[in-house]
C-alpha cells in the first residue's frame with residue numbers, strides 16, 4: 111500500500127499538520143520552560159555569589175548544600191507534602207464519593223462553592239486564618255469570652271501549617287478524585303456486592319482500583335503543588351519550619367547567591383521528578399483506564 | 406417441569422413506587438425449584454425493577470419475598486443465595502477472565518488452588534478454553550465471550566437462583582440463538598433455578614418452563630409457553646405472542662356480533678362461549694394468520710369476507726399476505742405455497758372454532 115502512495119501526500123499527511131498545529135505550544139514550552147530550566151541547571155554549577163553564566167563549572171554549590179543543613183528543609187518540604195496528600199486522600203475520598211454517586215443533582219452546587227474559594231488569592235485566605243488563630247484573635251477571643259479559658263496563639267506550629275495546606279489544596283484533590291469515582295460504573299459495584307462482597311471488600315477490590323487514575327492525578331497534583339509551597343509555612347508557621355522553597359527564595363533575594371539558589375532548585379526539581387515518575391511508573395495509567403489492548 | 410415442585414421463591418403482593426409512579430404493582434407469583442422461569446414484557450413494563458427487587462438491590466415499597474419460606478426482604482444482596490447477570494454484564498474491567506470468575510470465591514476466602522480449579526472447570530463448562538482465556542483481559546474478549554465469563558462468574562457464586570436481565574440483547578441473532586440453547590443446557594445440567602428477563606417472547610418460548618407476561622407493572626398471565634400460546638388471557642398477551650389479527654367487535658347478543666373496521670361494520674358469527682356476551686359488549690376477536698384461508702368458489706366457512714390482496718411476502722414454504730377488507734383495515738394471512746391459486750378469488754374465511762373472543 112505504502113509503496114503506491116504518492117510522495118506528495120505523504121509529506122503533507124496528518125503528521126505534518128499535527129506538527130504544524132502543535133508548533134506554537136512547542137515554542138512556548140521551549141522558551142517558557144526548557145530554556146529557563148537549562149539556565150537554572152547551568153547556573154547551579156557557577157561559583158557562589160556570582161552573576162556570570164560564562165565561567166568554569168564547579169561543584170562548590172553542591173558541596174555547600176550537602177555540608178549544611180539544607181537537607182532539613184528538603185525533608186520538611188517532602189514530609190509536609192506527603193502528610194498533606196495522605197490527609198487529603200482520607201478526607202476527600204468520601205466527599206468525592208458523595209459528590210459522584212449520592213448527590214448527583216446537588217453536586218454542582220458543592221462543586222461551584224469549592225471552586226469559588228479558588229477565586230480568592232491563597233495568601234489572602236491564609237492571612238484570614240492568621241486573624242482567626244492569633245493570640246486574642248477570632249478563635250482565641252471567642253473562647254476567652256464565652257468559656258473564660260485563655261488560649262495562647264494557635265499559630266506557629268506544625269499542625270496549623272498542615273491544616274493550612276490541607277485547606278488550600280483540597281480542590282486539587284477533590285476534583286480529580288470525583289472524576290475518578292465517577293468512572294466506576296454503578297453496576298460493577300452492584301455486581302461485586304451481589305457476588306458476596308461487603309462494603310469494605312467492594313471498596314478495596316472495585317472502587318479503589320477503578321478510581322485509581324483520579325487518586326493518582328489528585329495525589330500528584332497536590333504533592334507537586336505542596337512540595338513547592340511557601341506561604342503556608344511562612345504565614346501560618348512563622349519561622350518555625352523552613353521549607354526548601356523559602357530557602358531557595360532567600361538565596362535568590364536576601365542572600366543574593368544565585369548559583370546556590372540554582373543548585374538548590376536543580377536538586378529539588380530532580381527529587382520531585384523522581385517521586386513523580388516513580389509514582390507514575392508504579393501505576394500504569396493507560397492500563398488503569400482500561401485502554402491497553404494487544405489487538 | 407414437575408407441576409408439584411416446591412416453590413423456591415415466593416413473591417407476595419410486591420409493589421414498588423418511585424415517588425408517585427408505580428413501577429411494579431401488586432405482583433404475586435412463585436418460582437419453582439429447578440425451573441427456567443421467564444419474565445417477559447415490553448420496554449418500561451418494570452422487568453428490571455422487579456428483578457432488582459428479587460435480588461435485593463431495590464427494596465419493595467410493600468409486599469414480601471420468601472425464599473424457601475423465609476422472609477428475605479431485609480437481606481442485602483451479598484447475603485442472599487441469589488445472583489444476577491446484568492444486561493451490561495458488569496464484568497470487572499481491571500481483572501483478567503480468571504480473576505473475574507474467581508471473584509466470589511476470593512470473597513469467600515477459598516484457597517488459591519481451589520479457586521483456580523473451580524475457575525478452570527467453569528470456563529470449560531462454558532466452552533472457553535482456560536489455557537487461552539484464564540489470563541486474558543476481559544476488555545480483549547468478544548461480546549459472546551464476555552457473556553460466558555459473566556455466566557461463569559455467577560455460577561462460581563453457586564447461587565440457588567440465578568437471575569438474568571436481558572443478557573443476550575446486545576448480541577447478533579445467530580450468537581443469541583446459540584447462547585439461548587447453551588443457557589438452557591447449563592440450566593439442565595446444573596439443575597439450578599433460572600429466572601430470566603427479556604422483552605422477546607420468542608426468546609422466552611425457546612428457553613422457559615414457565616413464562617410470566619408483564620404489562621405496566623402488572624402480571625397479565627403466567628403459564629407454560631404452550632398454554633399461553635393456545636389460550637392468551639387477553640388481547641395484550643395475544644399481540645405480544647406474535648403477529649395476530651385482532652378484530653374490534655361489538656356483541657349483538659347470542660352468537661352474533663359486528664366487526665367495526667373503521668369504515669363500515671361487518672356482521673360476524675362468534676365461536677361458542679361458556680357465557681354468552683351481553684349485547685353491546687366490546688371485545689377483541691383473535692384469529693391467527695394461519696387460521697385464515699382463501700376460499701375457492703363454492704367453498705364454505707364459519708365467516709367469510711371479500712378482500713383485496715395488498716402484498717405477498719415469501720416466508721420460505723409459506724407465504725404471508727397482507728389483505729385489505731376496506732381501506733385502512735388490513736389482515737395478515739399465512740398459507741402454504743401450494744394453496745396460492747385460491748388467493749386470486751379474493752374471498753377470505755375462517756372457522757368459528759379457530760377464533761377466540763378476548764378482553765382488550
Ligand SMILES: Nc1ncnc2c1ncn2[C@@H]1O[C@H](COP(=O)(O)OP(=O)(O)OP(=O)(O)O)[C@@H](O)[C@H]1O
Pocket residue numbers: 423426428446447448449450451452453454455604
Ligand atoms: N430509580 C428509578 N426512579 C424512577 N423511576 C424509575 C426508576 N427505575 C425505573 N423507573 C421507572 O420504572 C419503569 C420500569 O422500569 P424498568 O427499568 O423496570 O423497565 P424494563 O421493563 O426493565 O424496561 P426495558 O425493557 O427497557 O429494560 C420505567 O418507566 C422507569 O422509568
Ligand SMILES: [Mg+2]
Pocket residue numbers: 452453454570
Ligand atoms: Mg430493563
